[in-house]
Amino acid sequence: MKTESMEEQNFVNFKKVRGLGDMLSDTFKFLSVEWKPFFGTILKIAIVPVLIAVCFALYFVMSFMPMYADLLQFSQYENDINFNFSQLLIPFIGFIFAYLVAYALVTVASLSYIKSYVENKGTVNYKEVQKLSKENFWSYVGLFFLVGIIVGFGLLFCFVPGIYLGVVLSLSICLLIFQNKGVFDAINDSFGFIKEHWWETFGILIVVQILIGVVGYVVNLPATMYMGTDMALMIQNQETADLISIFSDPVYLGFLGFAYLAKFVLYILSIIVTVFIYFDIKEQRNPSSDMINEIGVR
Numbered sequence: 001m002k003t004e005s006m007e008e009q010n011f012v013n014f015k016k017v018r019g020l021g022d023m024l025s026d027t028f029k030f031l032s033v034e035w036k037p038f039f040g041t042i043l044k045i046a047i048v049p050v051l052i053a054v055c056f057a058l059y060f061v062m063s064f065m066p067m068y069a070d071l072l073q074f075s076q077y078e079n080d081i082n083f084n085f086s087q088l089l090i091p092f093i094g095f096i097f098a099y100l101v102a103y104a105l106v107t108v109a110s111l112s113y114i115k116s117y118v119e120n121k122g123t124v125n126y127k128e129v130q131k132l133s134k135e136n137f138w139s140y141v142g143l144f145f146l147v148g149i150i151v152g153f154g155l156l157f158c159f160v161p162g163i164y165l166g167v168v169l170s171l172s173i174c175l176l177i178f179q180n181k182g183v184f185d186a187i188n189d190s191f192g193f194i195k196e197h198w199w200e201t202f203g204i205l206i207v208v209q210i211l212i213g214v215v216g217y218v219v220n221l222p223a224t225m226y227m228g229t230d231m232a233l234m235i236q237n238q239e240t241a242d243l244i245s246i247f248s249d250p251v252y253l254g255f256l257g258f259a260y261l262a263k264f265v266l267y268i269l270s271i272i273v274t275v276f277i278y279f280d281i282k283e284q285r286n287p288s289s290d291m292i293n294e295i296g297v298r
Helices: 002-010 020-077 085-117 125-154 158-167 174-178 183-193 198-236 242-246 250-285 289-295
Strands: none
Touching: 002 289, 020 085, 020 125, 020 198, 020 242, 020 250, 085 125, 085 174, 085 250, 125 158, 125 174, 125 183, 158 183, 158 198, 174 250, 183 250, 198 242, 198 250, 242 250
């Protein structure tokens, strides 16, 4: 009995109406209780693509910066330099493809875990999460491209339509996972789902992205400070010709790789908040039995 009551106390009920403060506090409450199985499940499903994506990101930096330096030298001195842009093609394509796969798997794994958590009242079935992740992977990829095209066209026309569409379609992935909708239905139903809740959603997303941006900036500081210190020493020692070598320095690449990994974690936090937004709107539109019982208790 005591164990059951403790589990009920630790259980985070997603099916509630929440304000921004409660969404943020419950995000950390959920992670404080579920961090080990939650991140463990995501790692089992997505760790290989994530590591490959980080490696391609570092490879792209190492390939791009020497060419960028050559371009600057060419523009300043107008020397004849042979550029081989094909050298960037493989790291660039690898970088884009690897990040797409990694973010897709992280997204569907996170949402599938939360879906299992909600439906089973805090008891998560790993095989169920793995199955849901596989089933929804290609649907998410298709949704990602369609949303990108729609929002991209919106941004071309006076920018404001792009912002509006971006907020509306930010919840389409939740409709895809939690309501088992197809890609086109998820996009279409997002407009009706978020109706009368656009400003609320926009405000929460803006605040969350600002917070994540600040933390992301802090995470980047070690790499930035190391690079700045190393460059200052090279300039002081009149070793300006070797400045570009900093981008192949193992220590700098280690700091940079850590920053890329940390950004995956920050992205997962934004996913959890998005789920809270989804259930907040859903409960306002159509309260579930959990919400009705909670109101009755009060």
